[in-house]
Amino acid sequence: GIQVEQSPPDLILQEGANSTLRCNFSDSVNNLQWFHQNPWGQLINLFYIPSGTKQNGRLSATTVATERYSLLYISSSQTTDSGVYFCAVPSNTGTASKLTFGTGTRLQVTL
């Protein structure tokens, strides 16, 4: 099946700093989603981004499908950005398009 790797696995930032999280996938995809898992374990949809660039406030994401990667940018980080960030791509097998999640980047933003 498709492999999804994220880097870095862990990241510690001071409040106000910027960061870039990366998601690499092993096969061509027609869809990619970014999620933030908050400290309570809830999964928050951030972006649905099959290709191109999207922005939502301090967050933006870029997917280059032809090169099989996506980037999530966090600018002016805040302590509420802490948590784990996952990317997920659909499996190309079966009709139900289950998502395969990446390994995650654990972000800690400190004061």
Next chain:
Amino acid sequence: EPEVTQTPSHQVTQMGQEVILRCVPISNHLYFYWYRQILGQKVEFLVSFYNNEISEKSEIFDDQFSVERPDGSNFTLKIRSTKLEDSAMYFCASRLDGGTEAFFGQGTRLTVV
């Protein structure tokens, strides 16, 4: 904005007991999913459901698991005889027929003691 809702948010159960996790998908969605996340690990696919039947399941989804859409709005995951290793976050998701974006609920934390 429509959302997927899951209940309860946290459930504690004794080993060997049956549990039912409940989900209300977005109303016009036709594909439904359950995913599981063991603490500290990544989110894993369990099962997908379409047109009132399972369309795909992972090797995790063995005979102790079952899913059902008992009415027009609910989608449930039943674990017949819980084990300690079933302790995890369980996420429900749904999507439109023909769509590619999946919408996730906030999760149910299951603790088996």
